[in-house]
Amino acid sequence: MARWGTVSMYFPFLRGKQFELLAIKEMAHELGRLGNFHPVIEPVKDIRGNGGFARGLQALASAAVPSTVIVNPQVGELAKLDSNPDAVIRDLRPLLDADRSLRLGLVLSSERQVSEAVLALRRWNIHRPVDLIYTDAVLPLESMMEIQSNLDIGLHFLDGKESVRRYRKVFPNPQSVLLRDRFPRKPRNQDYVDVRESVFSEDHLFFKDDGYVGFGDYQTVGTYYAEGGSLPRTVAIHLTYLDGSDNAVYIRHFCSDSNNGTSDTAGKFSEAVRKLLEFTDVRRIQNPSIDAFRKYHFSGNFPGLGMLKKLSIQNHLYVMASALEVR
Structure with a gap:
């Protein structure tokens, strides 16, 4: 799959809660002026019923601020859904259609979740870079090969090079972001x-x-x-x-x-x-x-x-x- 470059250097990781979304919405114009910010957002509530989520992403898009939205949230209401990648991608579709710079993120939490997310991304015919967010989980090589074969991988978010080093045969030259x-x-x-x-x-x-x-944190x-x-x-x-x-x-x-x-x-x-x-x-x-x-x-x-x-x-x-x- 094609590699994905970026001029952004700082990647703040936020949850899709009211005041976190409001924080970046209000600062969207300033972040766009600076040109080196790329928020990563984990939705935690039903996106369709959360107008603040859509308004936040729309404000970022209007200010030409790239962003990544996680398709398999690990916390909040959406984490409790059995098929949360399908639900998130479905509800994100209007925003994806309106903003070609909006990227998707996949948390490497478990073999089952990864397979479900890959299937959902293929089912919804999503063709844009997918960023990988590493956790403490160690996935089998087959799962990582499934990701590499089916998705256009963008950035690897991790808290140490040892995480991505395990999969150097799959990703020989990963673009890594330090996220701690x-x-x-x-x-x-x-x-x-x-x-x-x-x-x-x-x-x-x-x-x-x-x-x-680049580097990121949880503010x-x-x-x-x-x-x-x-x-x-x-x-x-x-x-x-x-x-x-x-x-x-x-x-x-x-x-x-x-x-x-x-x-x-x-x-x-x-x-x-x-x-x-x-x-x-x-x-x-x-x-x-x-x-x-x-x-x-x-x-x-x-x-x-x-x-x-x-x-x-x-x-x-x-x-x-x-x-x-x-x-």
Whole structure:
């Protein structure tokens, strides 16, 4: 099958949840202007009933931002369907017809899922590059040969060259993207209270040296997936930023102080965002996401936890845009 090149270097991996989709939809024009972003999106809900999903992809297409949508989701409602590749491809068909740059992704989760996905892609007569997302699963050589023989393989997303090295006879010269979960997840928000800043990633500095054509991450969300949550005892805002001293991307966690109960989430937000703004003022960190945090703080309005997640993701995208410029 034909090889697929790309000028994109940064591949943020997002789930098809409301505020993650809103984050990239609102930034579509900026991502298109930068020209080196390529979101990878895992749908988690019925695409036909999720208008935000279609609007997000349409915004990316209008801004000439390439994207990849996974056809066999591993989390959420769609993961529970026995034939989720068929359902996803069916519901994606109008978007695929409207956007020739939209690519599909296949998670290498199991031999059965891979075979079902290959059959579904052939059944729907899909002729466009398919990106492979590696997991801890080790698939038999026959499954990988089935993929190579039937699909136009684009990029290989993996967290280490050993993953694709197993299949070097099938893919002798793979175009690989380093995809790692860099978010330092803890079980509870209150566990971040005493955590100091730490290096989030240096992948933007070294991915080419290590033989990758790009790199990606899961922003300030991580791979952990949950449908919803209860009221938090602690509001924690996770902020990445570029440190000019070593050009690494760091992460810092700004937490509320009144953490003895779950009441007054708005007050907890006020405590956390005040610390964030004091820090960004000292470090002279500024972008539209920081401006939005500042607006909410001085207006006294609490935008909701979902909006905090969106702004944190958007800040990270701005940070990665700056990180790519210092290479």
